[in-house]
Amino acid sequence: MDPDLPTVNVALWRADAVVLFDWLTSTDLDTVPVTHPAQKQALLDLLTSLEAEADADVTASTGQEIAAAQEEVARDMAW
Numbered sequence: 018m019d020p021d022l023p024t025v026n027v028a029l030w031r032a033d034a035v036v037l038f039d040w041l042t043s044t045d046l047d048t049v050p051v052t053h054p055a056q057k058q059a060l061l062d063l064l065t066s067l068e069a070e071a072d073a074d075v076t077a078s079t080g081q082e083i084a085a086a087q088e089e090v091a092r093d094m095a096w
Contacts, residue, residue: 031073035086038067038075 029037041064051057067075078086 029073030090031075032086032089034067034070034073034075035078035083036090037063039078039083039086041067 041060046057046060049057049060067073
C-alpha cells in the first residue's frame with residue numbers, strides 16, 4: 018500500500034475477518050459480479066489487508082476455526 022495515499026481503518030469482528038478471508042481465498046474473483054474493475058481491486062486490497070493484519074492472524078485459521086466463525090457470524094444475521 019502506498020503510504021502517500023489516504024487510508025481508512027475498518028474494525029472487524031474477528032469472526033467476520035476469518036469468514037471474509039476464507040471466502041476471498043476460495044472464490045474465483047473473476048466470477049464475482051462487478052460493475053467496475055475497481056470493485057474487484059478493492060476486494061483484492063481487502064484480502065491483502067486481512068493477510069497483513071497480524072493481530073487477527075486470520076491466515077492461520079484451521080477448518081474448525083473457519084466453521085466456528087461461520088456459525089458465529091450466521092447467528093448474528095439480521096435477515
